Amino acid sequence: xxxxxxxxxxxxxxxxxxxxxxxxxxxxxxxxxxxxxxxxxxxxxxxxxxxxxxxxxxxxxxxxxxxxxxxxxxxxxxxxxxxxxxxxxxxxxxxxxxxxxxxxxxxxxxxxxxxxxxxxxxxxxxxxxxxxxxxxxxxxxxxxxxxxxxxxxxxxxxxxxxxxxxxxxxxxxxxxxxxxxxxxxxxxxxxxxxxxxxxxxxxxxxxxxxxxxxxxxxxxxxxxxxxxxxxxxxxxxxxxxxxxxxxxxxx
Amino acid sequence: xxxxxxxxxxxxxxxxxxxxxxxxxxxxxxxxxxxxxxxxxxxxxxxxxxxxxxxxxxxxxxxxxxxxxxxxxxxxxxxxxxxxxxxxxxxxxxxxxxxxxxxxxxxxxxxxxxxxxxxxxxxxxxxxxxxxxxxxxxxxxxxxxxxxxxxxxxxxxxxxxxxxxxxxxxxxxxxxxxxxxxxxxxxxxxxxxxxxxxxxxxxxxxxxxxxxxxxxxxxxxxxxxxxxxxxxxxxxxxxxxxxxxxxxxxxxxxxxxxxxxxxxxxxxxxxxxxxxxxxxxxxxxxxxxxxxxxxxxxxxxxxxxxxxxxxxxxxxxxxxxxxxxxxxxxxxxxxxxxxxxxxxxxxxxxxxxxxxxxxxxxxxxxxxxxxxxxxxxxxxxxxxxxxxxxxxxxxxxxxxxxxxxxxxxxxxxxxxxxxxxxxxxxxxxxxxxxxxxxxxxxxxxxxxxxxxxxxxxxxxxxxxxxxxxxxxxxxxxxxxxxxxxxxxxxxxxxxxxxxxxxxxxxxxxxxxxxxxxxxxxxxxxxxxxxxxxxxxxxxxxxxxxxxxxxxxxxxxxxxxxxxxxxxxxxxxxxxxxxxxxxxxxxxxxxxxxxxxxxxxxxxxxxxxxxxxxxxxxxxxxxxxxxxxxxxxxxxxxx
Numbered sequence: 001x002x003x004x005x006x007x008x009x010x011x012x013x014x015x016x017x018x019x020x021x022x023x024x025x026x027x028x029x030x031x032x033x034x035x036x037x038x039x040x041x042x043x044x045x046x047x048x049x050x051x052x053x054x055x056x057x058x059x060x061x062x063x064x065x066x067x068x069x070x071x072x073x074x075x076x077x078x079x080x081x082x083x084x085x086x087x088x089x090x091x092x093x094x095x096x097x098x099x100x101x102x103x104x105x106x107x108x109x110x111x112x113x114x115x116x117x118x119x120x121x122x123x124x125x126x127x128x129x130x131x132x133x134x135x136x137x138x139x140x141x142x143x144x145x146x147x148x149x150x151x152x153x154x155x156x157x158x159x160x161x162x163x164x165x166x167x168x169x170x171x172x173x174x175x176x177x178x179x180x181x182x183x184x185x186x187x188x189x190x191x192x193x194x195x196x197x198x199x200x201x202x203x204x205x206x207x208x209x210x211x212x213x214x215x216x217x218x219x220x221x222x223x224x225x226x227x228x229x230x231x232x233x234x235x236x237x238x239x240x241x242x243x244x245x246x247x248x249x250x251x
Numbered sequence: 252x253x254x255x256x257x258x259x260x261x262x263x264x265x266x267x268x269x270x271x272x273x274x275x276x277x278x279x280x281x282x283x284x285x286x287x288x289x290x291x292x293x294x295x296x297x298x299x300x301x302x303x304x305x306x307x308x309x310x311x312x313x314x315x316x317x318x319x320x321x322x323x324x325x326x327x328x329x330x331x332x333x334x335x336x337x338x339x340x341x342x343x344x345x346x347x348x349x350x351x352x353x354x355x356x357x358x359x360x361x362x363x364x365x366x367x368x369x370x371x372x373x374x375x376x377x378x379x380x381x382x383x384x385x386x387x388x389x390x391x392x393x394x395x396x397x398x399x400x401x402x403x404x405x406x407x408x409x410x411x412x413x414x415x416x417x418x419x420x421x422x423x424x425x426x427x428x429x430x431x432x433x434x435x436x437x438x439x440x441x442x443x444x445x446x447x448x449x450x451x452x453x454x455x456x457x458x459x460x461x462x463x464x465x466x467x468x469x470x471x472x473x474x475x476x477x478x479x480x481x482x483x484x485x486x487x488x489x490x491x492x493x494x495x496x497x498x499x500x501x502x503x504x505x506x507x508x509x510x511x512x513x514x515x516x517x518x519x520x521x522x523x524x525x526x527x528x529x530x531x532x533x534x535x536x537x538x539x540x541x542x543x544x545x546x547x548x549x550x551x552x553x554x555x556x557x558x559x560x561x562x563x564x565x566x567x568x569x570x571x572x573x574x575x576x577x578x579x580x581x582x583x584x585x586x587x588x589x590x591x592x593x594x595x596x597x598x599x600x601x602x603x604x605x606x607x608x609x610x611x612x613x614x615x616x617x618x619x620x621x622x623x624x625x626x627x628x629x630x631x632x633x634x635x636x637x638x639x640x641x642x643x644x645x646x647x648x649x650x651x652x653x654x655x656x657x658x659x660x661x662x663x664x665x666x667x668x669x670x671x672x673x674x675x676x677x678x679x680x681x682x683x684x685x686x687x688x689x690x691x692x693x694x695x696x697x698x699x700x701x702x703x704x705x706x707x708x709x710x711x712x713x714x715x716x717x718x719x720x721x722x723x724x725x726x727x728x729x730x731x732x733x734x735x736x737x738x739x740x741x742x743x744x745x746x747x748x749x750x751x752x753x754x755x756x757x758x759x760x761x762x763x764x765x766x767x768x769x770x771x772x773x774x775x776x777x778x779x780x781x782x783x784x785x786x787x788x789x790x791x792x793x794x795x796x797x798x799x800x801x802x803x804x805x806x807x808x809x810x811x812x813x814x815x816x817x818x819x820x821x822x823x824x825x826x827x828x829x830x831x832x833x834x835x836x837x838x839x840x841x842x843x844x845x846x847x848x849x850x851x852x853x854x855x856x857x858x859x860x861x862x863x864x865x866x867x868x869x870x871x872x873x874x875x876x877x878x879x880x881x882x883x884x885x886x887x888x889x
Contacts, residue, residue, distance in 0.1 A: 012800065029525040031636075037751070038528055044749045044804065049795050052803055054318060056491040058531045060632065061416055062322040077635075084635045109462055110801045117439065120319050124431045128424035129383045133303040133701045136374070136381035140338065143392030153385040153410060156417060160321055189383045 001026055001092040005039070007051055008099040013108055019097070028088035032075060033058060033065060035087055052111040060084040060224060063159035066166070067112040068099045073163035073222045081161060081224040101166035104209045105173070116162045118208040119176060125204035126197040127180040129189050148186050155182040157225040164219030164227075170211030175219035177201050178235035179227045185238060195242035202239055255508070255859055255872045258662045259363045264880050265345075268367040271663070275706050276713035283308035286712050289456055289471035291443045291498050293320035295415070295693060296676025297477030298422035299700025305426075305434030307705055312469055313426065313435055314458060316442040316493055316806070321423040324479055324491040325676075325696060328415025329536035329629065331397060331407035332379075332693040334372040339396055343404040345369045352691060353881050355401040355581050356656070356684020357833035357849065359511070359857075362880055363663060364681045368691075371698040376408055378701055382421040386410050397625075398541050399689040401581040401888075407690045412536055412628045418693055422700070441467075442806065444737075445730040446474065446502045446672065449720050453502075453672035457730045459738075461806060464799040466731050468722040473671045473708050476502060477700065480655035480677040482515065484814045484821065485766070486758020488652035489521060489534040495810035496817050499659050499678050507667040508859035508872060510660035510680035512817065513825035516687055516834045517767050518653030519545075519585035522636055522646075523605040532651035533636055535608065535629055537689040540578045542613035542622065543646075545569050545585070547597040547606050557599070557607055557645050568592060576888040583686045583834040584846075584888060586650035590767050591845065593649075600647045609645035650767060654692060656683040656834070657824075660859040660874070664707035665699060668859075671717070673708060675699035680857065685833025738798050741808045746791025750808040753788045757781070757811070757818055765822050770838045774826040778819065782866065785815040820860060820869055827871065830854045851883050 003024050010017025024042070026035040033055050040050035055065040060081045067082060069075035075085045090096070098112060106114040144152075156179070164175040181198050184190030190197075206212075213232060220229040244251050260271040278286065286309050290301040293315040301313040315323060335348040348369040353360060376394070380386065387395040387409050396405040410417040429435040438458070444466070445457040453474040459466055481496035482488035503509045520535045546565045553560060568588055570577040580588075589606050592598060599605045614622050619642060623630070630641050637647070659667050659674040661681055666673050676696040683691065764777035789812065796802040831840040831847035832854070840848045855876045860869040 027526065027528075030528055031530070034528050034530050037530055041749055041751060044793055044795055045747055047795070050804060052801055056317055056322055056493045057324060057327045058492055059327055059533050060635075061413065062317070062324070062326050062491065063319075064317055064322045079631070080635055084632070086635065086638070088638055113801065116318060120321070120427065120437075120439075123424060124427040128428045129381065130428060131378075131381040131425075132306055133299075133378060133425075133705065134374075136377040139336070139376045139380040140393050142380055144388055145392050146388045146390050149385055149388040152383075153387075153417075156385050156410075156420065157413060159416075160319065183385065184383050187383050187385065189381060 001028070001087070001090065003090065004095040006095070006097045007111070009051070009111055010108060012110060026087045028086070030087045031058070031083055032085040032087065033083050052113050054113050055083055058083040061159055063161040066101060066161045066163055068101060068166060070097050073101060073166040074224055078221070079224055079226055101162055103165045103171035105171065106162060106165065118210070119160050119162060119173065121208055122173060122177055122201055122204050123180065126193070126200035127184070129184060130193060142188055144187060152183050152186040155179045155186070155227060155231050158227050159225050161224065163222045163224065165210065167218040167222040168211065169216060169218065170214060172213040173205045173210040174213035174232050174235070175223065175227055175229070177205050178231040181235045181238060182231040194238065195245060198235060198238040199242050199246065255660070255668065255874050256662065257361065257874060258664065260663065264362060264366050267363050268370060272706060275710040278709045278713045280308055284310055286310065287312060287471045288473050288475065288708060289469055290314070290475040290477065291456065292323065292477035292479060292678070293423070293426065294323035294325035294477060294479055294676060295419055295422055295696030296700040297475065298323065298419065298426050299697050300475055300477060300675060300704045301435055302422060302425035302429050303701050303705040304708065305429035305432070307709070308434065311429070311435040312438065312471065314438045314441045314443060316440065316461060318439055320426055320437055320439060321420060323419060324494050325419045325693070326416045327491065328693055329412045329534065330538035331399060331409035331414045331690040332375065332418065333399065333406050333690040334376045334408060334694065335369055335406060336373050336376060338394060339405045341404045343406050347404065348372060348406065350881060351402050352682065352688060353684070354886055355688035356686055357847065357886055358684065358851070358855070358878065358883050359832050359876065360682055360684030361876060362878060368682050368695060368698050371702045372694050374702060375694060375697045379418055379421050382425065384410060384417045384421045397538055398579060400537050400540060400579045400585070401688040407538070409538065412538070412626055415693060418697065443498045444501065444734045444809070446505045447726050447730045448505055448669065449724055449726050450718060452670045452717065454720055455722065455727065457727070457734050462801050464797070464802065466734055468727040468731060470720060470722050472712055472717050473673060475673045475675060475704060475708065476659065476678050477675040478678045480658070481817055482652045482655050484758070484818050485652040485761045486755050487524065487529060487532050487762070489518060489532050492530060495813070497810050497813045499674070500813040500817055502659060502667070502669070502672060504862050505669065506862070507669045507672055508660040508861055509657070509820060510857050510859045511657040511824065512821045512860070513765070513828060513835050514656035514685050514833065515652060515821070516582060516654040516656060517586045517650045519582055519589055519650050520608060520648045521651035522633065523600055523649040525601070533632065534651070534653065535633060535646060535648060537582070539608060539610070539626060539629060542625070543578065543608045543610045544612060545578055545606055545608055547592045547599060551596045557609070566597070573888045580888045581686060581688060586767055587836060589650055605647040605649045607645040608648045610641065611645065614642065654687055656680065656685060656687055660857065664710065665703055666707065666711060671711060673704060675704055685835055738805060738809065740789065741792060741794050741805060741812065742798055744790065744792040744794055747793050748791060750792055750794065750804060750811045753784065753792060754811045754814065756784060757815060761818055761821070765825055768836045768838050769825050771826065774822050777822045778826070781815065781819050781822070788812065788815060816865070823869065824858055824860065828854055828858065
C-alpha cells in the first residue's frame with residue numbers, strides 16, 4: 001500500500017517546527033514503526049535526516065514509543081501502542097498526520113520525541129511503598145483477597161507512555177497518577193502511606209503544570225494498557241479524605 | 252593479567268553464602284555517603300542495586316539510555332519468577348531449585364553461585380510483595396504459582412503475563428524513592444561509551460548525553476554494569492531495539508574478561524518472522540506451555556487448516572520424545588526439536604518455519620475465561636501482531652534469539668577481574684551455564700541487585716586502596732578523546748549504506764552460521780565473512796546528522812560497531828568448544844538421538860577471553876568447574 005505521511009519535523013525545542021510530506025510504500029504485515037523504519041532507511045539513502053521517534057521493546061510494554069496519528073495518541077486501534085499497531089488497519093492511499101504528544105508538561109525534544117520526565121517526578125513524589133531491602137516479612141504472611149489483587153494489577157498495568165496526557169483536552173495526568181494511587185491503595189501493603197501518597201502525587205502533578213481532570217474519559221479511550229477510568233474517582237475520594245484528615249485529624 | 256580466581260568461600264555448599272556474609276568487610280554508615288557508586292543500567296539488576304545501595308547510604312549515580320529508568324528491557328519479561336518457597340507442597344526445596352538450574356544449564360555453571368541464587372530466591376518474593384508487586388493469588392489470598400520448563404514442581408510466581416513489568420516497576424519505584432531522598436541521582440538518556448581505569452581499578456565512565464550529544468566523565472569508587480544481554484548481535488531477537496553490548500564490550504576492551512560468549516539462548520515460543528523489514532521478534536511466554544500442546548502435522552505439506560487435522564494425524568513431538576517433561580522440556584531442547592521438524596519439511600505457516608502451540612484442549616477443559624485470565628494479554632498481543640484469534644486457531648510459533656547466558660566474567664562477589672568493576676544480571680555470565688531455565692532471569696537479576704551487590708560492593712570499598720582522583724585525570728581525558736574520535740569516525744563514513752543494513756547482514760551471518768546449531772565449517776565460514784564486513788562498516792557506514800544533537804542513527808551505529816567485534820568472539824568461542832552443551836549445539840557432537848553430547852573431561856570449564864587488540868585473537872583463560880554436590884550426568888528429560 002502507498003501512504004502519504006505528514007510528519008511534524010522540528011530539529012530542536014528552539015526551532016519552529018512544521019509538517020513535511022513523505023510518501024512511503026508499506027505492506028500489511030509491518031508494524032507502524034517498521035513502516036517508519038522503512039521511510040527512515042529511504043531518507044538516509046537520499047542523504048536526508050531520518051525522523052526521530054522513540055521506541056524500545058516494540059512489544060507494547062516498555063512505554064517508550066508513542067505519538068499522535070490523525071489526532072489519536074497511538075493511532076486508531078484501541079488498546080494498542082504504536083509499536084503494536086499493524087499496517088493492516090490502514091489502506092492504500094491513506095493520508096496520515098503524525099505529530100508528537102503535545103502537553104505543557106511534555107517539552108518537545110525533536111520531531112516526534114518528547115520529554116516525559118514529569119511522569120517520573122510524579123512517582124518520585126510518593127508512588128511507592130517505603131520498604132527497605134531485607135526488611136520484608138514472609139510473603140504469605142500478607143494475604144491479599146484475589147479481587148483486590150486483580151484490581152491492583154489492572155491499575156498497575158500502566159506502561160507510563162503518556163498517551164492519556166496527550167489525549168486529554170486539559171493535558172491532565174490524572175489517569176497515570178490515579179493508576180499508581182489505586183494500585184498501591186488497593187493492597188494492604190500500601191495502607192500506611194495511603195493518605196500522604198495521594199496528596200504528594202497530586203500536588204506534584206499540579207506543580208509540573210499538568211492540567212486538572214474533568215473526567216472526559218479521553219484518557220481511558222486511548223490507554224494501551226486498558227487502565228480503567230474508575231481509578232480517577234477512586235483517587236479523588238482518597239484525595240478528599242486525605243485533605244480533610246490533614247486539616248482535622250479528628251475526622 | 253590478574254589470575255582468574257573465583258574466590259569461592261570455603262565450607263559446605265549450603266553454608267558458603269552465610270560464611271561469606273559473616274566475613275564481609277563493612278563500611279560504617281557515616282562513611283558510606285563519601286563513596287560514589289556508578290550503576291549503569293536500570294533493569295532488575297541495576298535498578299535494584301542502585302536503590303538498595305542508595306538505601307544503605309552510598310551516593311549512587313544511575314544511568315540508562317532510555318528516557319526513563321522504568322523502560323529497561325526487564326519490563327518485557329512475561330511469564331514469571333522462580334522461588335523455592337514450596338507453597339504448593341509438591342516437594343520443592345532450595346536444593347531442588349539449585350539442582351534444576353545446574354542441570355538445566357547442562358553442567359556449565361558454578362555450583363556455589365547457583366546454590367546462593369536458589370537460597371536467595373525466597374527473599375526476593377518477600378521483598379517484592381512488600382513493595383506491592385501484584386502477584387497472582389489464590390482465592391484464599393495466598394500467592395499462586397505456575398509451572399515452567401525444566402522443572403517438575405510448580406514454583407513460578409507471576410503477575411499475569413507481565414511479571415517483568417511489575418517487578419521492574421517495584422525496583423523503579425524503590426529507585427525513585429531513593430532519588431527523592433537524595434541518595435540516587437538518575438541520568439536518563441545517557442549512554443555509557445567507555446570505562447575509565449585508574450591504577451588498574453575501575454574508577455568511572457564516559458557517557459554521552461543523548462539529547463545534547465555532550466561527552467561527559469563521571470567519577471566513582473566502584474562501577475556496576477547491569478546493562479543486559481547481547482542477543483541483538485543476531486539483529487532479530489526478542490530484545491528491545493536499543494538493547495546492546497556496548498557497555499560490557501567497552502569494559503572488555505579495557506581488560507574485563509568475557510566469559511562463554513557463545514552461550515546464546517534461542518527461545519522456542521516466538522511469533523514467526525514475516526518479512527525483511529522486521530525489526531524484532533516477539534516472544535509468547537513459555538508459561539503457555541503449561542496449558543498448550545506443541546505439534547506439527549504428521550504428513551509433509553499438509554495445508555489443511557489446523558482444526559481440520561484429526562488427532563491421529565498430529566505429532567505432539569515433545570510429548571512423544573520427552574514423556575516425563577512433555578511440553579515443559581527446557582528451552583534449548585524444545586527449540587532444536589522445532590527446528591528438526593521444520594528441517595524435515597513438517598513446519599507450518601509461510602516458508603514452513605513454524606509449529607503449532609495449541610491451547611484448544613485447555614480451553615475445553617478450563618473454559619475460555621480461565622485461559623483469558625491466565626494468558627489474556629498474550630492472546631491479545633498475538634492477535635495484534637498476526638491478526639489471528641488464538642482462542643479459535645492454534646498459535647504458530649518458531650524459535651528466536653532471546654537471552655545470553657554468556658557475559659563478563661565475575662567472581663563469587665560479582666566482581667570482574669578488573670578491581671572495582673562489578674557486573675550483574677544478564678550482563679554477567681554467572682548462574683545459567685549453557686542454558687537458562689524459564690523464570691530464572693528475573694530471579695538472578697533481583698538476587699544480584701537487592702541481595703548480593705549491596706554487600707559485596709561494600710566489602711570492596713572497605714578493603715581500601717582507592718586513591719583520590721577527579722575527572723581531570725589523564726585517564727578520563729584519554730577516554731573522552733577516544734570516544735569522540737570513534738563517533739567522528741562513524742559520522743565521517745563515505746558510503747551510502749545505513750547502520751541497519753550492515754547490522755542486518757551481520758545478524759544473518761550469525762543466525763545462519765552460529766545459531767541454533769553450529770559446526771566447525773559454519774563457524775569457520777562466519778569468521779571469514781565477518782572481518783571484511785566490519786572493516787567495510789567502519790569505512791563506509793552512512794550516519795546522517797551531527798554528534799551534538801539527538802542522533803538516533805549515531806547511537807545505533809556505535810552499538811553496531813561493537814556488535815561486529817563481539818560477533819567474532821562469539822564464533823571463536825563456539826569454534827573452540829568442541830562439544831555440545833545446552834544451547835551450544837555443535838552438529839559434530841551429538842548422540843544418535845540428536846541430543847547434545849557434552850565432553851566433561853575436556854570442557855568442564857568457563858572460557859574467559861581477554862581482549863588483546865582490534866582484529867587480534869582473544870586470549871583464553873580457563874576457570875575449571877568442580878562439581879562436588881551434583882553428579883555430572885547426561886541431561887535427560889525423557
